[in-house]
Amino acid sequence: MTADRIYAKTERGRSELLSRASMLRGRLRAALIVVNGRAPLSALQEVIGDDAQVLLDELERLGHVESVDSELPVAAHEPTDPALEMRRSDALQRLAPHFGPDVGLVARPLLQAADADAFNRALDHIESKLALYMGRKDAARALAGLRFEL
Numbered sequence: 001m002t003a004d005r006i007y008a009k010t011e012r013g014r015s016e017l018l019s020r021a022s023m024l025r026g027r028l029r030a031a032l033i034v035v036n037g038r039a040p041l042s043a044l045q046e047v048i049g050d051d052a053q054v055l056l057d058e059l060e061r062l063g064h065v066e067s068v069d070s071e072l073p074v075a076a077h078e079p080t081d082p083a084l085e086m087r088r089s090d091a092l093q094r095l096a097p098h099f100g101p102d103v104g105l106v107a108r109p110l111l112q113a114a115d116a117d118a119f120n121r122a123l124d125h126i127e128s129k130l131a132l133y134m135g136r137k138d139a140a141r142a143l144a145g146l147r148f149e150l
Contacts, residue, residue, distance in 0.1 A: 006068050007044070007056055008037030013064035017104035024064070031055040033092055033104065033111065034085055035065050047085040083148075084119060091123065091146050098130060098142070116148035123147055 009017075013032055016024055024032060031048050035056070045052040059065040091110055092103060099106045106129065109122035123143055130139035 004040045004042065006037065006040050007035045007060070007065045008068045009035055010063055010066050012062075013059070016064055024062075027051075028055055028058060030089060030092065032059055032064055034089055035059070037068055039085065043082055043085065046082045047089050081115075084113070084116065087119060087146055087148070088113075091126075091143070094142060094146070095126065098134075116150060120147050120150070 009032065013035070017032065027048070031044075031052065034044060034047050041052060041056070044056070048055060056065060060067070088111060092107055095107055096103045106126060109125060110119060113119040113122050123146055127139045127143050130142060134142065
């Protein structure tokens with residue numbers, strides 16, 4: 001498989017992220033979260049790590065992702081900001097202990113953020129949810145360093 005291969009979540013993959021059962025754990029779930037149907041494998045490797053292809057092959061075998069038509073040049077696809085993808089991944093890892101299997105639901109605006117400003121607004125909203133049971137200071141500490149400086 002080439003580094004320009006593009007993966008998208010299947011209906012089963014989207015359901016997995018929304019499900020409270022959450023059958024996928026750890027790096028497989030994290031890999032599924034960052035698959036967006038636009039980023040080529042090379043961009044996903046920057047976020048997921050060197051074993052991205054192995055994880056995506058497993059997700060494809062399980063029916064959670066599929067390779068999408070990439071006849072268009074990669075430049076024709078909507079660009080993906082690697083810094084934004086890295087922050088999403090980091091945020092999800094930090095939020096998972098607090099929200100468990102619901103992290104995909106809570107972080108949906110974060111995952112759908114198209115730019116740094118939208119990402120920061122989504123973080124503000126999530127921080128307010130965390131503050132309800134952690135307190136404002138601890139919630140701010142939990143998300144420290146994730147915001148983009150605008």
